[in-house]
Amino acid sequence: MKIFDTLSVAEKNVDTTNQVRIYLCGVTVYDESHIGHARTIIIFDVLRRYLELHGAKVNLIQNFTDVDDKIINRAKNENTSADVITTRYIKNYFSDFDRLNVKRADLYPKATEHIQDMISLISGLVEKGFAYGSKNGVYFSVLKFAGYGKLSKKKIDELVSGARVEVDETKKDPLDFALWKFSDDSPSWDSPWGKGRPGWHIECSAMSLKYLGNDFEIHGGGRDLIFPHHENEIAQSESFSGINFAKIWMHVGMVTINGEKMSKSLGNTKSIDHVLNTWGPNIIRLFCLSGHYTKPIDYSEEMLKEIITKWRQVENCYYEMILSDNLQTTESLDSVKEFIQESRTEFASALDSDFDTPLAVGAFFKLVKNINQLASSEKLNKELSDYIMPTFQEMLSVLGLVIPQVTDDEKNQITNLINQRNELREQKKFQEADAIRKQISDKNIVLIDHKNKTLWMKQEKIGIEN
RNA sequence: GGUGAGGUGGCAGAGUGGCUAUGCGUUCGCCUGCAAAGCGAAUCUAUAGGGGUUCAAAUCCCUUCCUCACCUCCA
Secondary structure: OEEEEOOOOEEEEOOOOOOEEEEEOOOEOOOOOEHHHHHHHHHHHHHHHHHHHOOOOEEEEEOEEOOOHHHHHHHHHOOOOHHHHHHHHHHHHHHHHHHOOOOOOOEOOEHHHHHHHHHHHHHHHHHOOOEEEOOOEEEEOHHHOOOOOOOOOOOHHHHHHHOOOOOOOOOOOOOOEEEEEEOOOOOOEOOOOOOEEEOOOHHHHHHHHHHHOOOEEEEEEEHHHHHHHHHHHHHHHHHHHOOOOEEEEEEEOOEEEOOEEOOOOOOOOOEHHHHHHHHOHHHHHHHHOOOOOOOOEEEOHHHHHHHHHHHHHHHHHHHHHHOOOOOOOOOOHHHHHHHHHHHHHHHHHHHHEOOOHHHHHHHHHHHHHHHHHHHHOOOOOHHHHHHHHHHHHHHHHHHOOOOOOOOHHHHHHHHHHHHHHHHHHHOOOHHHHHHHHHHHHOOOEEEEEOOOOEEEEEOOOOHHHO
């Protein structure tokens, strides 16, 4: 499998012979997560599912930034402690992402639980002369690291003349960034240099080193983290260790809302809770996978509605298969085997080639369409369905999609109601028959009258449709 | 200003030199008691503008214009 590496600006092979170690920069827990977070995390969720399907051992680490000015400000505004804020939004995070059917990472380290690791990393940097103490804190000396700018393709002199850097007389160079900031505000910790709290970037260096070591396979996050966050991580980590930090830097493009950047000031942020209530998990996952991960994708009602149509086809396909009978078919198993094989190849080669989820999803939809064609022409029997099902399920599970299911009780109930309705239909009592259909549809069960039988399917309830 | 990604039919989105995907939409049809869903067919002949290379360009080169993101906290 090849992934585009931001650092070398080239596709690089992911080494799956040993453990695939992935460090994903997670969220700062000061507010609800939004659709942009969802995209990045779903991309990595599908990546790990796909790697694991092929037998790779994945170690996925995703941090929580739980010490930060925004958290402290929020705590002040609410007249409470930072701890209350972070606890609330970590809980909120898991609630959102469990609903999105994101598999849990192997570990979710928190910055506040790794203060000692950060302090020893900073100490090492000070000892090696890459960092220095000043009046306001401990700073990383950017000019000491020769490779600074290599990830974001920035030239140091241009950064300086850009003059966007905040003025701080206590720093030796305007580009230097904080490793440790002195402060008596809560939360703060003692350090060899004085009481304070860590800078933002150091936590990821410390925690990735601790749990994944050096030169791990993939370091990921949103594109907006390339500069300064990941640039600074590289500077810290490689100055400390003297060796390469991560093999592949994988960055996920931004989500825009109707073509505009999503931002608090524009008031157009879409929280995960909101999009889940409107579209549900499957639609949102398909949306996040609908564009190549390196490119921006645009959130618009039109797009999402299109995905609902596709999703309904998937649900239909599934129920056609599980409810298929032992009928005689003119379709040969061999030709089915052939198109299944084609779909599998198409799906896998799409993902192998820089994780092209839109192509892979396309291959899946094509498979669905093929099956629906068979079903509608009365050619799909149980034997064929049994053959197709494992591939269908495999793709579904790589994409992390879940077809709504019914309990055995509901199933019996549905079957009874269908029988009643069909009797009424035979007696041409259509009004009563329609009343039963309405009754069933209230449970999100849709009936499809085929020639010789009535098929039913459970549909996901989608907020916007109600 | 710098960096990166783009500009393809109503919309989304493939396609790195010739055979002009695909999906959604729309229209019609099949199916149905009616629906829904499904299926079929038709429709759409597009490649930001201007140059150039070539027998041939959406695809290569030059140029102009435009969009978006990042450069400050940000997934």
